[in-house]
Amino acid sequence: MLAMNYRGPLRVRASQKPMPKIEHPQDAIVRVTRSCICGSDLHLYNGAVPDTRVGMTFGHEFTGVVEEVGSEVTKIKVGDHVLVPFNIACGECVFCKQEMYGNCHESNPQATAVGGIFGYSHTAGGYNGGQAEYARVPYANVGPTVIPEGMDPDDAVLLTDVVPTGYQAAEMGGIQKGDTVVVFGAGPIGIMAAKCAWLFGAGRVIIIDQVDYRLEFARNYSQCEAYNFNEIGDPVLFLKKTTDWMGADVCIDAVGAEAAGNAMQTITGRKLLLQAGSATALHWAINSVKKGGIVSIVGVYGPTDNLVPIGNVVNKGITIRANQASVKRLLPRLIEHVQNGVLNPKALITHRIPLEEVSDAYRIFSAKLDNCIKPILISPSAGM
Amino acid sequence: MENTTKDYSHIKGWGIDADPKNDPTYPMKNRTNGEHLGYSWERPTLQSETVEILHSNERPDVTAVFGTSTPPSGLSGMIRRMAFKKTENDYGHWLPLILADRINVVEGIIEDLRSGHVPNIFAEKGMKAEWKYNRSGLLRQIAVTAIIGYGVVAFYRAKKKRDRGY
Ligand SMILES: NC(=O)c1ccc[n+]([C@@H]2O[C@H](COP(=O)([O-])OP(=O)(O)OC[C@H]3O[C@@H](n4cnc5c(N)ncnc54)[C@H](O)[C@@H]3O)[C@@H](O)[C@H]2O)c1
Ligand SMILES: [Zn+2]
Ligand SMILES: [Zn+2]
Numbered sequence: 186m187l188a189m190n191y192r193g194p195l196r197v198r199a200s201q202k203p204m205p206k207i208e209h210p211q212d213a214i215v216r217v218t219r220s221c222i223c224g225s226d227l228h229l230y231n232g233a234v235p236d237t238r239v240g241m242t243f244g245h246e247f248t249g250v251v252e253e254v255g256s257e258v259t260k261i262k263v264g265d266h267v268l269v270p271f272n273i274a275c276g277e278c279v280f281c282k283q284e285m286y287g288n289c290h291e292s293n294p295q296a297t298a299v300g301g302i303f304g305y306s307h308t309a310g311g312y313n314g315g316q317a318e319y320a321r322v323p324y325a326n327v328g329p330t331v332i333p334e335g336m337d338p339d340d341a342v343l344l345t346d347v348v349p350t351g352y353q354a355a356e357m358g359g360i361q362k363g364d365t366v367v368v369f370g371a372g373p374i375g376i377m378a379a380k381c382a383w384l385f386g387a388g389r390v391i392i393i394d395q396v397d398y399r400l401e402f403a404r405n406y407s408q409c410e411a412y413n414f415n416e417i418g419d420p421v422l423f424l425k426k427t428t429d430w431m432g433a434d435v436c437i438d439a440v441g442a443e444a445a446g447n448a449m450q451t452i453t454g455r456k457l458l459l460q461a462g463s464a465t466a467l468h469w470a471i472n473s474v475k476k477g478g479i480v481s482i483v484g485v486y487g488p489t490d491n492l493v494p495i496g497n498v499v500n501k502g503i504t505i506r507a508n509q510a511s512v513k514r515l516l517p518r519l520i521e522h523v524q525n526g527v528l529n530p531k532a533l534i535t536h537r538i539p540l541e542e543v544s545d546a547y548r549i550f551s552a553k554l555d556n557c558i559k560p561i562l563i564s565p566s567a568g569m
Numbered sequence: 570m571e572n573t574t575k576d577y578s579h580i581k582g583w584g585i586d587a588d589p590k591n592d593p594t595y596p597m598k599n600r601t602n603g604e605h606l607g608y609s610w611e612r613p614t615l616q617s618e619t620v621e622i623l624h625s626n627e628r629p630d631v632t633a634v635f636g637t638s639t640p641p642s643g644l645s646g647m648i649r650r651m652a653f654k655k656t657e658n659d660y661g662h663w664l665p666l667i668l669a670d671r672i673n674v675v676e677g678i679i680e681d682l683r684s685g686h687v688p689n690i691f692a693e694k695g696m697k698a699e700w701k702y703n704r705s706g707l708l709r710q711i712a713v714t715a716i717i718g719y720g721v722v723a724f725y726r727a728k729k730k731r732d733r734g735y
Contacts, residue, residue, distance in 0.1 A: 192681075193674035196693040209616040209634050235666035236649065238639040239677035257614065275613050275633060279606065284599040291613060294624035294631040298657055301634070307623070308666075312636030323634045324613070357597065458667060489663050508597060548695025554702035 188317030194232030210257035213325035215249030245271035247315030270512030273301030287509030343530035351377025362386035375439035379407035432475030440466035441484025461487030482507035536560035
């Protein structure tokens, strides 16, 4: 089958690989119908995640038709069209029982600090991902969810990560009615977080990035204020001024390790890998939230450590909340929001690229070419 | 809240200020009575280890299910095995893994060449897209690289001349 194949930092290609097999009685094999490239894939693509092995297939956001199921699979059957949450979760461990499906303890032998994630290096379990014609889906009784009748597969594929992550970013902000919410990052996740902030009753939503076409998109899609951090001087001072010198009630980091905007962070975090990515956005979030405010982090950082002003967290009495999104926990509510037209995820998709052109697709998304917000890959056997 | 079977009566005031509402994990974590039971759940059927699986030494075993892509091999595999002797808490775990990743890239090129495939690194880097959507930026980058390259060469040429004393 054709699959994305990682060859090293900034080098990926589509090549023939063996078909995935049932390796566990709760496995399913799906024929992938849609798969996305995510900001999280860029950390892998840039070579920033330890134990990213050459030959691996990425892709943690995908939908597919069930082709085969293992002997213990009862919840889905051959022929079902399913959306597959990016978390691999057993449903049995204490964390899954607590609905922390992003923190499963039975899906990632290589690291206790993160649950299993499809196509996300060996640090997240060593699974091949969905940027391929076919994929192995473990714990098929738990994660994969039949796409509701009438739902567009483009909406469904964004329910595997972007929508729940954006939503959880806002949820973890503990937003109270009237709160001012600042979202750092106008990628798909930040745009969705800004949109969802309104659902929790935000009074004002501000998004910060440096890419003008994304800011313009956010202004329309998320119906929020949008500012280019290169044009506002020190973004922290700007945010203080615009909030009557108080700071925001809630700040959301939807950037993570690839942050720009501070040369020292960029050099130590992204070039020299002396820290687990550049923590510029998190730094700004901590410094621009008000005293007693909440910082919600969904931006992904590596497993070592980062330079952040933790002293200010203490002195300002900030609450930090963070996690990998728990997709399965949020799905019922989010499916409702999509069906009722409250959220329109597919509008984020700007590019549909054949899987054969995966090298260009990564470049387009990573370098923000051609006004790209969210690219999806269509495999030759997608069939729809 | 959980019923605890332990007796804390010897600790004066034990639990008198416990407040179930003081729970910043809501609604992320749905507290269960299993909270303090440790590693005691009924484990799913265990996947059989058909390839070498390294596991964090911060857990006693391999998880019930795991990925089997790209098992450790070659020099990078040796380094990865060593890295897994250290905890996730230790740089001695992560830095060797990053080193192994870089060595693995060279191994990947050798493996490509062995199987008669000369990797098209420009294509793999998506230069076609760059050419299509960012031609001027790409040309500028090439020009800058060429000028810097020329400058470096010129500098060393001049230095050689100076060193020879003329
Ligand atoms: N926690 C989770 O479950 C989860 C799930 C999905 C994605 N993520 C993470 O969320 C982050 C965003 O994902 P995405 O798909 O939107 O990525 P993306 O790369 O498309 O977007 C990131 C945006 O941040 C902008 N940016 C860079 N530096 C900035 C700064 N200092 N301030 C403000 N903006 C800045 C970039 O220009 C870009 O538009 C990534 O780190 C990704 O790994 C987390
Ligand atoms: Zn993602
Ligand atoms: Zn679990």
